[in-house]
Amino acid sequence: MGGGHGLHATLSALRTLHDSLDVDTITAVVTVADNGGSSGRLRQQFGVLPPGDLRMALAALCGEDEWGQTWAQLFQHRFGGEGDMQGHAIGNLVLVGLWELMGDHVRALDWAGTLLGARGRVLPMATTPMDITALVRDQQSQGEVVRTVRGQVEVASAAGDILSVALDPVAPEACPEAVQAILTAEWVVLGPGSWFTSVIPHLMVPGLRQALLTTSARIVVVLNLTDQEGETQGFGPCDHVRALARHAPGLEVHAVVADRGAVPDVEALQRDVAALGATLVLDDVAVAGEPRHDPVRLAATLRQLMTW
Known part of the structure; x- marks a missing residue:
């Protein structure tokens, strides 16, 4: 569960476990609140879900063979130059075309996954577009001010401290297939990713939150x-x-995975993780010298965790 580059890293890691752990099904449940870039333009023009994070999840689940990697690269390719097509990812356009053709977001995503040979299924967290809002505390000339910021791009770039996030509409209907996937799953992986705009929004969808609690x-x-x-x-x-x-009050977490080199105070983190009822798993999961997750290292950590 997540969105963007964080979910791409997790899915790339889980894909490598598909055979080694006899994983029958990998299901990506993806945030659909993006209002910027190619996704925002297509959402505004066609009234569809923003396709960008869904496209990235599909690409991450493509196989390592020539077929899978060719389709993954094509789906991720963006038009350059000038004009109306500039910045659009080919995969975004394919998804919007399938949605128009089939009139069903989930069915179209399943067809796209079949076309790409994806090692799993990609689902939106809800089937209607939504916006993220946030209460942001900021220090201004007149003193401390708490204001509401609207839109995923605007929240992600807001100056100040984010106190809380919510969705508009407040209670969007969860994708039924995503709810069922959570209820029947053996493992649910949440994160990494943009914390307030890609990870936490899943917990704001009542149907998904209830599924996670049960x-x-x-x-x-x-x-x-x-x-x-x-x-x-x-x-x-x-x-x-x-x-x-x-x-997410009441959410029972089994384990929290953190990179060994990214934790300055292990004891403090252990206390906070214990408050969730979880176990802290420290490992080397980052690309050496870079602030991004290494799918191979993350796969090794998840493999060990899932075979305890």
Whole structure:
């Protein structure tokens, strides 16, 4: 569960476990609140779900063979130059075309997955577009001000401290197939990714939240490696865990995965993780010298966790 580059890393890792752990089904449940770039333009023009994060999830599940990698590269390719097509990813256009042709977001995503030879299924967290809103605390000349920021792009780049996030509409209907996937899952992996705009929004959809509270699946949270300018400026691992706990009271977490080199205070993080009822798993899951997850290293950590 997630969106963007964070979910891409997790799915790339899980895809490598498809055969080694006899994993029958990998289901990506993807945030659909993007209002910027190619996705925002297509959403506004056609009234469809923003396709970008869904496209990235499909690409991540493509196989390592020539067929899979060719389709993955094509889906991710963006038009350059000038004019109306500039910046559009080919996969975004294919998804919008399938949605128009079939009139069903989920059916079209399943067909796209078949075309790409994806090693799993990609589902939206809800079947209607939505916006993210946030209460942001900022220091201004007149003193401390709390204001509401609307839109995923605007929230991600907002100056100040994000106190909480919500969705508009407040209670969007969860994708039924996504709810069923959570209820029947053995494992649910949440994160990494933009914490307030890609990860936590899943917990704001009532149907998904209830499924997470009732499923027998073991829930694993993968923490970000660093803060994100604007959205989580100044956040450390403990801040990420506490923000998750504030937005998901009662959520039982099995394990929290963190990169060994990204945790300045292990004891403090262990206390916050224990408050979730979870076990802290410290490992080397980052690309050496870079602030991004290494799918191979993350796969090794998840393999060990899932075979305990």
